Amino acid sequence: MDEFASIRHWTSGRQSEEWQRERGVRLGIGDDAALIDPAAPIAGVTPPYEYVLAMDTMVETVHFNETTMSYEDIGYKALASNISDIAAMGGVPLQALVSVSVPRQLGPELMRRLYDGLYACADQYGVAIIGGDTTSSPQHLVVAVTVTGAVEAGKALRRSGAQPGDAVVLTGPVGMSAAGLHFLLAQRERGADALAGERVAQLVQAHQRPAPSVRAGRLLLARETCHSLNDVSDGLASEAWEIAEASGLAVSLFEEQLPRSGSMTAYAGAAGIDPLEWMLYGGEDYVLLGSMELGDAAAAQVAFHSEGLPFYIIGETAAGTPAVELIRKTVKGELRQRLAKKGYNHFE
Amino acid sequence: MDEFASIRHWTSGRQSEEWQRERGVRLGIGDDAALIDPAAPIAGVTPPYEYVLAMDTMVETVHFNETTMSYEDIGYKALASNISDIAAMGGVPLQALVSVSVPRQLGPELMRRLYDGLYACADQYGVAIIGGDTTSSPQHLVVAVTVTGAVEAGKALRRSGAQPGDAVVLTGPVGMSAAGLHFLLAQRERGADALAGERVAQLVQAHQRPAPSVRAGRLLLARETCHSLNDVSDGLASEAWEIAEASGLAVSLFEEQLPRSGSMTAYAGAAGIDPLEWMLYGGEDYVLLGSMELGDAAAAQVAFHSEGLPFYIIGETAAGTPAVELIRKTVKGELRQRLAKKGYNHFE
Numbered sequence: 152m153d154e155f156a157s158i159r160h161w162t163s164g165r166q167s168e169e170w171q172r173e174r175g176v177r178l179g180i181g182d183d184a185a186l187i188d189p190a191a192p193i194a195g196v197t198p199p200y201e202y203v204l205a206m207d208t209m210v211e212t213v214h215f216n217e218t219t220m221s222y223e224d225i226g227y228k229a230l231a232s233n234i235s236d237i238a239a240m241g242g243v244p245l246q247a248l249v250s251v252s253v254p255r256q257l258g259p260e261l262m263r264r265l266y267d268g269l270y271a272c273a274d275q276y277g278v279a280i281i282g283g284d285t286t287s288s289p290q291h292l293v294v295a296v297t298v299t300g301a302v303e304a305g306k307a308l309r310r311s312g313a314q315p316g317d318a319v320v321l322t323g324p325v326g327m328s329a330a331g332l333h334f335l336l337a338q339r340e341r342g343a344d345a346l347a348g349e350r351v352a353q354l355v356q357a358h359q360r361p362a363p364s365v366r367a368g369r370l371l372l373a374r375e376t377c378h379s380l381n382d383v384s385d386g387l388a389s390e391a392w393e394i395a396e397a398s399g400l401a402v403s404l405f406e407e408q409l410p411r412s413g414s415m416t417a418y419a420g421a422a423g424i425d426p427l428e429w430m431l432y433g434g435e436d437y438v439l440l441g442s443m444e445l446g447d448a449a450a451a452q453v454a455f456h457s458e459g460l461p462f463y464i465i466g467e468t469a470a471g472t473p474a475v476e477l478i479r480k481t482v483k484g485e486l487r488q489r490l491a492k493k494g495y496n497h498f499e
Numbered sequence: 500m501d502e503f504a505s506i507r508h509w510t511s512g513r514q515s516e517e518w519q520r521e522r523g524v525r526l527g528i529g530d531d532a533a534l535i536d537p538a539a540p541i542a543g544v545t546p547p548y549e550y551v552l553a554m555d556t557m558v559e560t561v562h563f564n565e566t567t568m569s570y571e572d573i574g575y576k577a578l579a580s581n582i583s584d585i586a587a588m589g590g591v592p593l594q595a596l597v598s599v600s601v602p603r604q605l606g607p608e609l610m611r612r613l614y615d616g617l618y619a620c621a622d623q624y625g626v627a628i629i630g631g632d633t634t635s636s637p638q639h640l641v642v643a644v645t646v647t648g649a650v651e652a653g654k655a656l657r658r659s660g661a662q663p664g665d666a667v668v669l670t671g672p673v674g675m676s677a678a679g680l681h682f683l684l685a686q687r688e689r690g691a692d693a694l695a696g697e698r699v700a701q702l703v704q705a706h707q708r709p710a711p712s713v714r715a716g717r718l719l720l721a722r723e724t725c726h727s728l729n730d731v732s733d734g735l736a737s738e739a740w741e742i743a744e745a746s747g748l749a750v751s752l753f754e755e756q757l758p759r760s761g762s763m764t765a766y767a768g769a770a771g772i773d774p775l776e777w778m779l780y781g782g783e784d785y786v787l788l789g790s791m792e793l794g795d796a797a798a799a800q801v802a803f804h805s806e807g808l809p810f811y812i813i814g815e816t817a818a819g820t821p822a823v824e825l826i827r828k829t830v831k832g833e834l835r836q837r838l839a840k841k842g843y844n845h846f847e
Contacts, residue, residue: 153841155741177549181745182657183587183730184553184648189537201525202550205532206596206630206645212637213600239531248554250643252561282554289560291636295598295643297554300532309530382531393503397529493501 154285157259161266162280171279174245185281187246193301195369196243201307203300205236207384211291219335222261224359226268229294232384234276235363235437237300239382241308241372244365246279250295252288265294276365306372308380308441313398317378317442319466320451322367324412325387326426329433330419331358337422350414361437367460368439374454376447386434388490391466391475394442401471404490406479408465431477431490442468502633505607509614510628519627522593526629533629535594541649543717544591549655551648553584555732559639567683570609572707574616577642580732582624583711583785585648587730589656589720592713594627598643600636613642624713654720656728656789661746665726665790667814668799670715672758673735674774677781678766679706685770698762709785715808716787722802724795734782736838739814739823742790749819752838754827756813779825779838790816 162180171179175193178186193200209215209229220228230247237244249269253262273280278298331354364382371377379398381390387404395402409430419426443451448464455462466478479486510528519527523541526534541548557563557577568576578595585592597617601610621628626646679702712730719725727746729738735752743750757778767774791799796812803810827834 178655178657182659183584184551184590186588186650186655187550187552188652189550190547199538202535202537203532204535204594204596204630204645204647206598206643207632208598208600208634208641208643210600210634210636210641213635236531240534242532246552248552248645250554250556252556252558252641282552284555286556286558287561288558288641289639291638293556293558293600293636293641293643295554295556295641297552297596297645299552302534304536307526307534309526311530 157262158285160259161263165270166273166279171281174277174279176246176279176281179279179281185248193243193245196301197303199304200301201304203237203240203242203302203307204297205233206295206297207233207236208293208295210293219332220359222264223268223271225294226265227272227360229296230269230272230278230298231361231363231437233296233298234278234365235382235384237298238363238365238368239308239380239439240300240302241306241368241380242300242302243369244276244278244298244300246281246299247273248281248297249283252286252293254288254290254292257292276363302372308368308372308377310379310381310394310397313379313394313400313442313468315400315468315470317468318445318448318464319391319402319404319468320441320443320448321410321438321463321465322364322455323436323438323461324410324415325383325436325438326430326433327354327357327412327415328361328435329429330415330426331355333422333429334418350417353414354418358435361435363437364439370455370458371439371441371451374447374451376443376451378442380439380441383436383438383440384434386432387440388431388475389434389492390440392492394440395473395475399473401469401473402466402475403469404466404475404477406477408463410461410463505610506633508607509611513618514621514627519629522625522627524594524627524629527627528630533596541591541593544649545651547652548649549652551585551588551590551650551655552645553581554643554645555581555584556641556643558641567680568707570612571616571619573640573642574613575620575708577644578617578620578626578646579709579711579785581644581646582626582713583730583732585646586711586713586716587656587728587787588648588650589654589716589728590648590650591717592624592626592646592648594629594647595621596629596645597631600634600641602636602638602640605640624711650720656716656720656725658727658729658742658745661727661742661748661790661816663748663816663818665816666793666796666812667739667750667752667816668789668791668796669758669786669811669813670712670803671784671786671809672760672763673731673784673786674778674781675702675705675760675763676709676783677777678763678774679703681770681777682766698765701760701762702766706783709783711785712787718803718806719787719789719799722795722799724791724799726790728787728789731784731786731788732782734780735788736779736823737782737840738788740840742788743821743823747821749817749821750814750823751817752814752823752825754825756811758809758811
């Protein structure tokens with residue numbers, strides 16, 4: 152198959168023209184470029200809106216390998232991680248372009264499975280796949296995705312708006328993806344694993360099929376009290392550093408208030424590992440980290456809980472040189488520990 | 500340097516906020532996503548406009564290697580090839596996102612040179628760099644670019660509009676990029692080359708720093724007589740096939756009317772090579788291939804020439820099964836040769 156036949160094989164018949172039209176698409180896959188109507192009404196977004204654009208790439212051996220992810224998972228997660236960037240601005244995802252660089256030994260059917268996962272994610276989040284490109288790759292699979300979205304003009308939630316004295320909030324537990332990856336890599340080394348079970352399945356799911364927090368982002372934007380927002384892609388510490396640097400203030404996180412999922416805690420206990428490293432540096436959790444006044448955070452927590460969504464108040468900001476510290480309660484009293492900025496490198 | 504420090508090192512201070520604002524940008528590099536005002540006036544484009552989106556990737560050893568391209572060239576060409584897709588729709592390029600997957604052995608200074616070339620192209624074509632991402636790569640450099648543009652609503656030039664009886668037109672010579680690549684690869688094998696000189700410099704330039712045909716695309720769109728349009732990225736034969744298949748008709752190209760640059764002809768003669776293969780299958784010429792009624796093509800030719808731009812009438816379309824043939828005049832009379840669809844693989 153040539154490039155065009157391959158792309159047709161992977162993409163045709165997946166999304167109807169009418170369905171794409173509702174997402175602003177005037178011309179999808181098949182020409183030199185796609186066409187979008189920037190004045191099209193977008194369901195749930197009050198006009199006038201701004202366009203949101205983000206691009207994120209997944210590389211074999213850096214972000215995944217054949218042990219940790221199926222081809223369906225690779226396609227799903229490549230789009231999900233991009234949608235998360237739209238969620239982190241408070242936006243609604245709309246369209247995506249996908250570029251795959253494919254090793255020659257990979258047959259078209261494996262790539263079709265990658266597109267199966269990609270479209271599963273696209274359908275779940277209402278994203279129209281409108282273009283991209285396919286090239287060969289000398290050795291490793293690379294999947295680059297660009298995603299577009301819409302957000303009410305002037306309302307997007309940025310990293311840079313945190314105020315001193317804000318509460319630091321988090322929309323879900325962290326560390327589950329890293330725990331799932333730990334299990335997958337340990338499983339490879341040890342064969343079938345006695346630790347496997349229902350709870351591990353949740354962790355593996357968190358790693359392979361992460362759920363971007365679109366609904367949480369929209370709720371936070373609508374409340375109009377959120378000062379800053381980031382998605383946790385590179386790890387909690389790294390994202391807190393970004394807010395600290397972009398907003399020019401110091402962030403303190405309270406260890407005992409960090410949410411720990413039961414499945415992660417159980418797995419870490421069975422494996423004899425302190426999960427704090429996963430929680431602070433694991434990344435790829437795709438929950439949202441933000442800041443707002445403490446009273447607004449308490450109100451947001453009530454609103455999130457009434458919708459069945461988790462919401463945690465995990466720290467506070469203060470005027471000062473940008474930095475992130477973890478406050479731990481120990482038998483010897485309160486311990487303040489400066490957190491490194493560096494994200495976690497999954498395969499080192 | 501971490502990812503964010505690297506990105507700042509490569510991108511900060513390159514384009515002013517005001518300059519980006521004139522291209523619709525409300526928030527550029529530095530957050531989870533960029534923000535664009537889809538109602539911003541765009542110089543030279545009559546509202547209402549549609550948004551144009553394309554994505555194209557360059558992979559080391561597939562599209563370039565250290566012998567054929569400097570790092571500045573890689574950055575320049577990665578953006579130029581994307582701008583060409585906007586030109587092929589008759590659009591004006593506006594913004595770009597850039598994802599680089601970088602082998603560990605590549606230092607930040609080589610990447611800075613890549614960004615030097617990227618911004619040189621961005622400045623030349625007025626494109627705002629608004630985002631992207633950086634990952635490591637196990638071995639090969641991969642540069643994926645998404646470019647946006649604007650085109651008058653409903654006016655974009657597509658592949659699918661060719662009519663039977665159209666003249667096939669071309670906005671510049673083909674085969675120069677392939678000739679330049681041939682020289683670069685031959686030079687590697689033979690050391691300093693006796694064929695080098697002024698004329699070869701033009702061919703090398705065509706390969707390393709291609710010029711997307713934005714002005715030609717805008718002229719064709721404004722004339723409102725162009726039925727179909729493609730850019731010559733994969734080779735003349737391949738692009739003619741795309742128009743033939745998308746429009747459901749047959750394309751004939753007249754060999755003696757194909758434009759040959761003097762430098763390409765001279766180099767091919769000195770190297771003892773028939774350049775027809777380069778012209779038909781070389782690709783990466785980034786001129787435009789289209790179709791329109793013969794009388795309109797003649798009028799367009801006059802208009803292009805009066806602006807100092809080349810314009811060639813090189814073939815015709817006819818009702819029939821999609822196919823592309825080359826009509827050659829030989830001593831034995833007219834020879835009709837069916838052209839393969841396959842594009843050229845540069846390194847095979």
